[in-house]
Amino acid sequence: MIVFGRRVRMEQRLTTPSSLLVVVPVLSVLFALVVGGVFLALTGHPPIGTYLDLLDNGYTSFYGITDTLGLATPLVCTGLSAAFAFRMNLYSIGQEGQMYLGMIGGTWAGIVLADALPTAIAVPVVLCCGALSGAAWVALPALLRARLGTSEIVSTLLLNYVALNLVNYFIFGSTGFFRDPTTSFPQGRTVSENARLSPLSFFTDKVTNTYPTFVIAVVLAVSLFWLMKVSNYGYETTVYADSPNTARYAGMNSTWLQSSVLLISGALAGVGGAMYVVGPAGKVDPGLLQIGLGYAGIVVAALARYNFVAVILAAVLFAGLRTGGNALQASSDPVPIAIAVVLQGAVLLFALGGELFRRNKVTIVRVKQAVA
Amino acid sequence: MNSNIWLLTFADAISIATTLILASLGAILTERSGVINLGVEGMLLMGAVTGFVVADSSGNLWLALLVSVLVGVVLSAVHAALTIGLRANQIVSGLAMVIFGTGLSQFIGKPVEGLPRPVIIRPLNFGALSDIPILGPVVFGHDLFTYLTWLLAAGLSFYLHRTRPGLLLRATGDAPATVDAQGGSVARIRWMHVIAGGALMSFAGAWYMFARAAAWSQAATTNGIGWIALALVVFASWRPLRAIGGAVLFGFTLQVPFTLQAEQISILPPTIVAMFPYLVTLAVLVALSTPRARRLLGAPKLLGQPFVRDER
Numbered sequence: 269m270i271v272f273g274r275r276v277r278m279e280q281r282l283t284t285p286s287s288l289l290v291v292v293p294v295l296s297v298l299f300a301l302v303v304g305g306v307f308l309a310l311t312g313h314p315p316i317g318t319y320l321d322l323l324d325n326g327y328t329s330f331y332g333i334t335d336t337l338g339l340a341t342p343l344v345c346t347g348l349s350a351a352f353a354f355r356m357n358l359y360s361i362g363q364e365g366q367m368y369l370g371m372i373g374g375t376w377a378g379i380v381l382a383d384a385l386p387t388a389i390a391v392p393v394v395l396c397c398g399a400l401s402g403a404a405w406v407a408l409p410a411l412l413r414a415r416l417g418t419s420e421i422v423s424t425l426l427l428n429y430v431a432l433n434l435v436n437y438f439i440f441g442s443t444g445f446f447r448d449p450t451t452s453f454p455q456g457r458t459v460s461e462n463a464r465l466s467p468l469s470f471f472t473d474k475v476t477n478t479y480p481t482f483v484i485a486v487v488l489a490v491s492l493f494w495l496m497k498v499s500n501y502g503y504e505t506t507v508y509a510d511s512p513n514t515a516r517y518a519g520m521n522s523t524w525l526q527s528s529v530l531l532i533s534g535a536l537a538g539v540g541g542a543m544y545v546v547g548p549a550g551k552v553d554p555g556l557l558q559i560g561l562g563y564a565g566i567v568v569a570a571l572a573r574y575n576f577v578a579v580i581l582a583a584v585l586f587a588g589l590r591t592g593g594n595a596l597q598a599s600s601d602p603v604p605i606a607i608a609v610v611l612q613g614a615v616l617l618f619a620l621g622g623e624l625f626r627r628n629k630v631t632i633v634r635v636k637q638a639v640a
Numbered sequence: 641m642n643s644n645i646w647l648l649t650f651a652d653a654i655s656i657a658t659t660l661i662l663a664s665l666g667a668i669l670t671e672r673s674g675v676i677n678l679g680v681e682g683m684l685l686m687g688a689v690t691g692f693v694v695a696d697s698s699g700n701l702w703l704a705l706l707v708s709v710l711v712g713v714v715l716s717a718v719h720a721a722l723t724i725g726l727r728a729n730q731i732v733s734g735l736a737m738v739i740f741g742t743g744l745s746q747f748i749g750k751p752v753e754g755l756p757r758p759v760i761i762r763p764l765n766f767g768a769l770s771d772i773p774i775l776g777p778v779v780f781g782h783d784l785f786t787y788l789t790w791l792l793a794a795g796l797s798f799y800l801h802r803t804r805p806g807l808l809l810r811a812t813g814d815a816p817a818t819v820d821a822q823g824g825s826v827a828r829i830r831w832m833h834v835i836a837g838g839a840l841m842s843f844a845g846a847w848y849m850f851a852r853a854a855a856w857s858q859a860a861t862t863n864g865i866g867w868i869a870l871a872l873v874v875f876a877s878w879r880p881l882r883a884i885g886g887a888v889l890f891g892f893t894l895q896v897p898f899t900l901q902a903e904q905i906s907i908l909p910p911t912i913v914a915m916f917p918y919l920v921t922l923a924v925l926v927a928l929s930t931p932r933a934r935r936l937l938g939a940p941k942l943l944g945q946p947f948v949r950d951e952r
Contacts, residue, residue: 307744307747311747354732359731361735412926412929416926416929416930416931417929418925418926418929419874419925421678421731422867422870422871422874422921422925423922423925423926425867426867426871426918426919426921426922426925427918427922429864429867429915429918430915430918430919433911433912433914433915434911434915436911436914437909437911437912440911441909441910441911441912442909563735563738563739564739566732566735567735567736567739570729570732570735570736604746604747604750605746606743606744606745606746606747606750607743607747608743609739609740609742609743609744609746609747610740610743610744610747611743612739612740612743613736613737613739613740613741613742613743613744614740616732616735616736616739616740617718617722617733617736617737617740620722620726620728620729620732620733620736621721621722621726621728623726623728623729624726624727624728
């Protein structure tokens with residue numbers, strides 16, 4: 269490509285300078301803030317003041333950061349779910365639906381099983397049931413992918429809408445098992461107290477919105493990172509992701525690898541939904557449908573470049589945009605919460621563009637004479 | 641239950657199919673060049689909301705449609721720049737467009753949320769023709785753009801299969817290296833069709849806003865139609881004319897829940913009926929994935945892969 273007598277030359281890097289690993293994400297966020305600032309200014313909100321508010325309400329104040337960590341908890345899980353599938357070039361975008369199913373499965377366990385169990389067992393049981401439900405929701409796309417080669421992109425996405433209507437059915441459309449029988453107001457039946465955790469107080473006497481599940485999510489991310497580094501399974505998926513042909517020649521079972529990765533990815537998103545039950549919700553809560561944590565998980569994963577530990581940081585960054593955005597919406601000069609979503613999308617777009625500079629050495633050279 | 645209501649449902653399905661056809665034609669053009677744009681849903685929303693806002697302040701339908709087409713051009717140019725110029729992952733870039741488009745449309749649409757449509761696209765008046773039983777509502781009950789959309793599908797079919805640029809386009813999706821060796825510019829062909837496709841998607845959103853939606857109501861305005869349009873591309877096996885039939889089928893499943901509700905037929909709860917369009921789409925996808933169907937499909941062979949000359 270020759271522009272104005274200059275040619276852009278790209279050379280693939282063999283190793284990425286470590287400075288770029290920091291510079292590219294930071295610049296992505298800065299550029300996104302500039303884009304968001306343009307829209308803020310156009311709609312008559314002072315950009316810098318709005319961002320300082322966002323910073324305060326999302327990250328630096330006590331309630332800001334604790335709200336953010338609480339919101340980041342399921343987001344870490346959906347982010348891990350997306351990262352786990354995407355790094356294998358399996359583009360499952362069903363995290364949203366799998367998370368709803370995790371919420372439903374977790375609530376079922378919390379109502380039926382938890383009464384007879386002590387909290388130390390009940391909570392893991394609820395989380396496991398959530399994981400199983402999430403995995404079950406992706407089983408059909410995984411099977412179709414394995415047997416017929418049906419693209420998992422569209423099939424997982426379509427099931428999100430089915431799951432959304434399923435939650436609506438349980439709460440608004442029927443008076444069945446998941447509906448609170450004590451009131452005619454449509455809300456979910458609360459799980460047993462044994463299946464609930466109380467929020468962390470961070471050595472103060474304040475009540476926060478961060479639950480111990482955040483710690484579980486972090487442990488999950490770190491152990492996943494470690495397991496995929498040291499285990500045979502982690503090695504096989506890495507080989508398969510880089511070169512499916514090599515994996516096949518080496519005798520790896522590609523059908524099994526693809527299906528199992530999709531199922532684990534579903535389970536991770538399901539755990540996120542169950543954490544919502546153990547933590548703030550305690551029931552099937554349609555409020556979760558409003559936040560779009562599943563789709564945000566994909567953005568988080570992409571921003572973290574499918575690195576499980578970086579997912580934690582990206583999730584906290586994104587959750588902070590959201591909680592900060594909520595506070596802005598409620599302030600005296602209300603800024604629509606959608607600015608947070610705009611920023612999320614913009615961060616991802618710039619991070620994607622930045623990938624090129626991370627992977628290639630880009631130089632611009634003057635073309636002397638075009639040689640055919 | 642009268643049979644007339646089902647006839648009207650069918651007529652409605654043909655009408656609602658216009659959005660699906662336009663959006664999937666856009667996606668077909670894009671994907672034929674070898675680029676996949678998953679951002680359809682975001683494009684629809686952006687087209688709908690910018691059209692609404694412009695119409696709200698100017699009262700001019702044509703200006704509104706023009707602006708939303710331009711918005712589609714800009715958004716798809718971003719996708720093209722990322723995926724063709726910067727060789728970013730097409731899937732992730734498309735998803736980013738959905739998220740960015742959803743957020744931005746909600747941000748822009750906040751002040752006009754819930755307002756009635758400032759202008760409305762109405763069905764054409766065919767006089768006595770509209771009163772013919774059955775044919776009247778089904779064939780003569782639509783607006784100008786619905787008929788133009790059918791013509792466009794036919795025109796694009798001709799373009800793809802009977803013209804030289806169409807041949808080059810198909811070759812770009814199937815064997816970009818060949819196009820390159822033959823002296824064509826893969827990047828230019830991809831840029832042009834990604835942008836043309838984006839313009840169509842965005843226009844589809846604007847049409848939906850002015851012809852079908854009651855008011856701007858955030859993300860609920862399109863309710864996943866963009867994703868259904870993407871599934872429709874597979875259903876139509878990347879052929880423009882086949883998109884019409886599929887769009888009517890999907891339009892019908894989208895319309896049935898409303899009919900059942902209006903007729904107060906409550907065999908199933910509405911939340912369950914609302915799952916149908918997605919389940920039907922999924923069932924169709926599965927049917928199309930069987931090895932036999934697959935051979936007949938003819939998806940662009942190198943869909944989703946960036947073209948880099950020296951890495952061929």
